[in-house]
Amino acid sequence: xxxxxxxxxxxxxxxxxxxxxxxxxxxxxxxxxxxxxxxxxxxxxxxxxxxxxxxxxxxxxxxxxxxxxxxxxxxxxxxxxxxxxxxxxxxxxxxxxxxxxxxxxxxxxxxxxxxxxxxxxxxxxxxxxxxxxxxxxxxxxxxxxxxxxxxxxxxxxxxxxxxxxxxxxxxxxxxxxxxxxxxxxxxxxxxxxxxxxxxxxxxxxxxxxxxxxxxxxxxxxxxxxxxxxxxxxxxxxxxxxxxxxxxxxxxxxxxxxxxxxxxxxxxxxxxxxxxxxxxxxxxxxxxxxxxxxxxxxxxxxxxxxxxxxxxxxxxxxxxxxxxxxxxxxxxxxxxxxxxx
Amino acid sequence: xxxxxxxxxxxxxxxxxxxxxxxxxxxxxxxxxxxxxxxxxxxxxxxxxxxxxxxxxxxxxxxxxxxxxxxxxxxxxxxxxxxxxxxxxxxxxxxxxxxxxxxxxxxxxxxxxxxxxxxxxxxxxxxxxxxxxxxxxxxxxxxxxxxxxxxxxxxxxxxxxxxxxxxxxxxxxxxxxxxxxxxxxxxxxxxxxxxxxxxxxxxxxxxxxxxxxxxxxxxxxxxxxxxxxxxxxxxxxxxxxxxxxxxxxxxxxxxxxxxxxxxxxxxxxxxxxxxxxxxxxxxxxxxxxxxxxxxxxxxxxxxxxxxxxxxxxxxxxxxxxxxxxxxxxxxxxxxxxxxx
DNA sequence: CTGAAAGCGCTAACAA
DNA sequence: TTGTTAGCGCTTTCAG
Numbered sequence: 001x002x003x004x005x006x007x008x009x010x011x012x013x014x015x016x017x018x019x020x021x022x023x024x025x026x027x028x029x030x031x032x033x034x035x036x037x038x039x040x041x042x043x044x045x046x047x048x049x050x051x052x053x054x055x056x057x058x059x060x061x062x063x064x065x066x067x068x069x070x071x072x073x074x075x076x077x078x079x080x081x082x083x084x085x086x087x088x089x090x091x092x093x094x095x096x097x098x099x100x101x102x103x104x105x106x107x108x109x110x111x112x113x114x115x116x117x118x119x120x121x122x123x124x125x126x127x128x129x130x131x132x133x134x135x136x137x138x139x140x141x142x143x144x145x146x147x148x149x150x151x152x153x154x155x156x157x158x159x160x161x162x163x164x165x166x167x168x169x170x171x172x173x174x175x176x177x178x179x180x181x182x183x184x185x186x187x188x189x190x191x192x193x194x195x196x197x198x199x200x201x202x203x204x205x206x207x208x209x210x211x212x213x214x215x216x217x218x219x220x221x222x223x224x225x226x227x228x229x230x231x232x233x234x235x236x237x238x239x240x241x242x243x244x245x246x247x248x249x250x251x252x253x254x255x256x257x258x259x260x261x262x263x264x265x266x267x268x269x270x271x272x273x274x275x276x277x278x279x280x281x282x283x284x285x286x287x288x289x290x291x292x293x294x295x296x297x298x299x300x301x302x303x304x305x306x307x308x309x310x311x312x313x314x315x316x317x318x319x320x321x322x323x324x325x326x327x328x329x330x331x332x333x334x335x336x337x338x339x340x
Numbered sequence: 341x342x343x344x345x346x347x348x349x350x351x352x353x354x355x356x357x358x359x360x361x362x363x364x365x366x367x368x369x370x371x372x373x374x375x376x377x378x379x380x381x382x383x384x385x386x387x388x389x390x391x392x393x394x395x396x397x398x399x400x401x402x403x404x405x406x407x408x409x410x411x412x413x414x415x416x417x418x419x420x421x422x423x424x425x426x427x428x429x430x431x432x433x434x435x436x437x438x439x440x441x442x443x444x445x446x447x448x449x450x451x452x453x454x455x456x457x458x459x460x461x462x463x464x465x466x467x468x469x470x471x472x473x474x475x476x477x478x479x480x481x482x483x484x485x486x487x488x489x490x491x492x493x494x495x496x497x498x499x500x501x502x503x504x505x506x507x508x509x510x511x512x513x514x515x516x517x518x519x520x521x522x523x524x525x526x527x528x529x530x531x532x533x534x535x536x537x538x539x540x541x542x543x544x545x546x547x548x549x550x551x552x553x554x555x556x557x558x559x560x561x562x563x564x565x566x567x568x569x570x571x572x573x574x575x576x577x578x579x580x581x582x583x584x585x586x587x588x589x590x591x592x593x594x595x596x597x598x599x600x601x602x603x604x605x606x607x608x609x610x611x612x613x614x615x616x617x618x619x620x621x622x623x624x625x626x627x628x629x630x631x632x633x634x635x636x637x638x639x640x641x642x643x644x645x646x647x648x649x650x651x652x653x654x655x656x657x658x659x660x661x662x663x664x665x666x667x668x669x670x671x672x673x674x675x676x677x678x679x680x
Numbered sequence: 681c682t683g684a685a686a687g688c689g690c691t692a693a694c695a696a
Numbered sequence: 697t698t699g700t701t702a703g704c705g706c707t708t709t710c711a712g
């Protein structure tokens with residue numbers, strides 16, 4: 001079965017390529033092509049299951065109607081959620097989505113940007129896997145719109161939409177302190193990542209504000225293993241903590257396992273708070289108090305910014321750099337005990 | 341800043357398009373192009389941040405090195421997991437991934453297939469959103485490889501890799517029955533979906549095997565709301581059940597909420613089992629016994645089948661229809677009480 | 681209202 | 697060892 005192109009249809013209908021093309025891409029009215037001709041073409045196209053060859057269109061028009069979606073990993077429910085909202089929205093707007101998962105690896109992200117440039121993508125939605133920003137400069141030079149989500153750069157002119165990680169961490173730490181906690185451990189994820197570092201800073205600043213010198217930050221990865229190991233070690237040290245702040249829900253699950261193994265009760269023996277507000281937090285043996293990010297807003301604003309940039313580029317206009325920080329909220333679930 | 345093409349580089353280096361092209365796509369050795377020439381080209385390409393235009397390559401070679409990934413929704417952790425494994429593996433094999441989320445809607449899936457054909461994709465990994473299979477026939481006619489995951493068709497020659505949903509449901513229901521349960525409710529998801537229907541059948545067949553006439557299947561969607569509402573209603577009926585089988589973890593979370601609101605204890609007042617074995621099941625107030633699907637195996641086998649098909653197509657060979665069913669396992673977590 | 685022809689960027693015969 | 701040229705499928709002047 002041969003490939004069906006406008007040529008096939010032109011031959012079949014005894015029309016020129018031009019006319020067929022015009023009917024098939026909706027400019028028939030503009031060129032005042034007769035109804036009968038239009039019907040002929042449309043019928044033939046329908047019978048033959050014709051689809052325009054995007055490669056050819058892309059080459060000719062220098063538009064791909066494709067957007068690159070670059071994320072660390074879909075295994076992380078927060079990112080998967082963002083990806084879900086973003087990809088649906090882009091589809092509705094007529095864009096295809098080319099997905100690349102970087103697995104938190106710089107090299108892969110660099111490669112991904114190259115791949116996407118090869119595909120002539122018209123824009124990129126990026127959740128960075130790295131602090132490194134050099135590979136993005138090429139996109140900026142080529143004037144390809146980029147919007148970062150959740151994680152971002154301060155050293156380079158890339159727009160972003162993110163939660164104010166700092167204030168979320170600050171607030172939840174303050175909540176612990178106000179409940180009387182003084183020995184609070186922070187279980188962090190990957191240190192190369194701005195969202196992590198801002199949260200750590202929020203934690204530390206809150207501690208300092210109340211003159212609590214004993215800040216302790218443990219761990220190095222957004223994984224359940226990391227949460228488990230660090231908590232295990234933490235609970236076996238002579239110096240005890242009264243509260244734990246997990247910087248992600250994956251870390252939290254590991255921590256919970258260790259806490260259970262040590263037969264400690266939450267919150268009676270240990271208070272615990274976390275960061276991603278996954279839906280299941282409500283149903284844990286003790287529901288866990290959490291920072292909550294406005295995923296929907298973040299995703300939708302990012303899409304809007306990207307679309308604006310693409311439109312502006314079409315019109316030859318210039319767009320400003322946009323930096324959007326959204327306030328997280330605190331979901332209180334009583335995994336924190338008041339000491340006094 | 342103008343577009344960099346092989347022409348730019350040819351002019352800059354005073355070489356022909358052909359030579360530049362050969363160096364840049366790795367056939368330099370084959371044509372015995374001198375080292376010095378190669379270096380010149382590579383250097384120029386590097387300086388100019390050259391990337392090959394995939395649209396042109398695609399058009400010329402009639403190969404896109406792109407695979408369509410069509411799934412109901414990334415918001416479902418099971419699908420997100422599959423998508424994650426699949427997309428990483430495809431990237432490593434040199435394929436780009438075009439992602440379409442169908443939101444369990446037939447129309448979107450039909451559109452998606454058209455879109456992917458437009459992009460000249462070389463294969464499709466599909467988790468169907470519908471029983472309808474007509475739109476896939478076009479792909480089959482065009483000899484485009486398709487592999488279904490998790491859900492599949494019996495009425496059409498499309499290869500698939502899935503868990504044996506029937507046996508998983510049968511076994512976990514039998515486990516309940518052997519523990520003495522006679523009134524077991526099944527909370528189902530979307531009725532258009534084979535995985536759901538096979539699970540329901542597994543449940544019913546197990547009930548019948550033990551002469552339990554009172555099969556009851558409630559609900560109609562893989563959502564937490566559905567789980568909540570149906571459980572709420574279930575618990576308020578005069579006729580009591582002693583066990584609930586949730587056909588997904590989203591449904592489970594809703595059920596747990598309702599159960600908690602009614603102040604029932606698991607498993608003392610009510611036994612509960614579920615289907616997706618999400619990582620957090622271990623940490624719920626009562627850890628919940630679950631069927632577990634071999635996500636990694638499913639995804640990797642599907643990729644292997646797809647790659648085989650693509651290779652075979654390149655070589656002009658024919659490939660057989662493959663139907664792979666993997667056995668699920670049972671993860672026992674003591675959310676089931678033994679009645680006697 | 682319809683058509684002819686050029687060209688987007690790349691590769692592969694065919695030549696040299 | 698390198699170059700010339702045709703053509704992939706489509707859109708868009710320009711020309712009727």
